[in-house]
Amino acid sequence: MNPDTFQKLDRVIHEAGRMAIMSTLAAAPELAFTEIRDTLNMTDGNLSVHIKTLQTAGYVAVTKSVQDRRPRTTCSLTPRGRAAFSEYIATLAQIVKESKTS
Amino acid sequence: MNAQHAEQNLAVIRTLMERSALYRRALGPIFLVTGGIGVLAALAGLILPMESRAGFLGLWIAAAVVAIVVAVLMTRRQALRDREPLWSAPARRVAHAMLPPLLVGAALTAVVGEIFVVMPVWMILYGCALHATGFVTPRAVRWLGAAFMAAGVISLAIFGIWYSARAAAGLMGATFGGLHLLCGLYLTTTQKGSNGQ
Numbered sequence: 587m588n589p590d591t592f593q594k595l596d597r598v599i600h601e602a603g604r605m606a607i608m609s610t611l612a613a614a615p616e617l618a619f620t621e622i623r624d625t626l627n628m629t630d631g632n633l634s635v636h637i638k639t640l641q642t643a644g645y646v647a648v649t650k651s652v653q654d655r656r657p658r659t660t661c662s663l664t665p666r667g668r669a670a671f672s673e674y675i676a677t678l679a680q681i682v683k684e685s686k687t688s
Numbered sequence: 689m690n691a692q693h694a695e696q697n698l699a700v701i702r703t704l705m706e707r708s709a710l711y712r713r714a715l716g717p718i719f720l721v722t723g724g725i726g727v728l729a730a731l732a733g734l735i736l737p738m739e740s741r742a743g744f745l746g747l748w749i750a751a752a753v754v755a756i757v758v759a760v761l762m763t764r765r766q767a768l769r770d771r772e773p774l775w776s777a778p779a780r781r782v783a784h785a786m787l788p789p790l791l792v793g794a795a796l797t798a799v800v801g802e803i804f805v806v807m808p809v810w811m812i813l814y815g816c817a818l819h820a821t822g823f824v825t826p827r828a829v830r831w832l833g834a835a836f837m838a839a840g841v842i843s844l845a846i847f848g849i850w851y852s853a854r855a856a857a858g859l860m861g862a863t864f865g866g867l868h869l870l871c872g873l874y875l876t877t878t879q880k881g882s883n884g885q
Binding site for chain 1: 690691694695697698700701704705706707708
């Protein structure tokens with residue numbers, strides 16, 4: 587198996603919590619902060635920290651708005667985030683493929 | 689990381705993507721319209737009591753066809769507005785979940801003669817169909833399915849003792865009309881955003 591393939595894994599995404607957030611966001615145009623929290627059974631604090639990391643990397647866009655006089659925070663993948671996630675999945679698939687051919 | 693870990697990660701990603709790919713059409717207005725059709729059909733059944741099997745089936749199958757056509761047109765309109773495919777992955781999952789109980793319902797309708805059996809069977813199987821979509825639709829839809837199933841069981845118990853064409857029309861109106869309207873009202877007032885989520 588080629589060790590370089592492992593090096594290609596995006597370290598920002600390659601963490602259980604952040605990988606879960608990216609996976610959840612990849613299947614929807616946008617999701618409310620609370621929807622992600624409930625889907626992944628995360629605490630507000632834990633989710634905030636991971637979202638911040640992904641936002642800093644330019645992978646996730648966060649929008650704050652007011653709906654029915656209540657604050658609403660929605661998250662979505664940026665084009666850069668979507669590309670990085672596709673690349674991450676392709677790398678995982680390549681690792682699996684290489685292990686089967688070696 | 690080894691290959692097994694990579695494979696596990698891919699499985700987790702697939703599961704999470706499927707879970708978050710919710711059916712994002714606004715079901716509230718659709719339920720309001722289908723509920724309205726149910727109420728109109730029930731009124732027709734009350735005014736002109738359908739004593740015969742053919743009359744009862746004709747009225748309610750026609751109402752169901754109209755409701756399905758209107759629901760598909762409303763869904764298509766929403767999909768076009770949101771620039772999303774009508775036959776999306778969640779839409780396919782909704783169809784796959786609903787189809788088996790609805791086909792069983794159609795088959796039983798063809799072979800069971802008594803209206804007082806057919807009607808509760810429709811409620812129970814339609815409830816099963818709605819409940820089966822609950823993994824990709826708002827939680828209220830699963831509750832609506834449970835309400836239909838309960839109504840079907842209660843109808844079965846009532847009609848085992850006593851049956852009249854007017855009572856049948858009233859119960860059909862209360863369930864296919866009233867329950868849809870209640871759920872539609874709830875979803876319309878609670879769902880957020882343009883796509884209803």
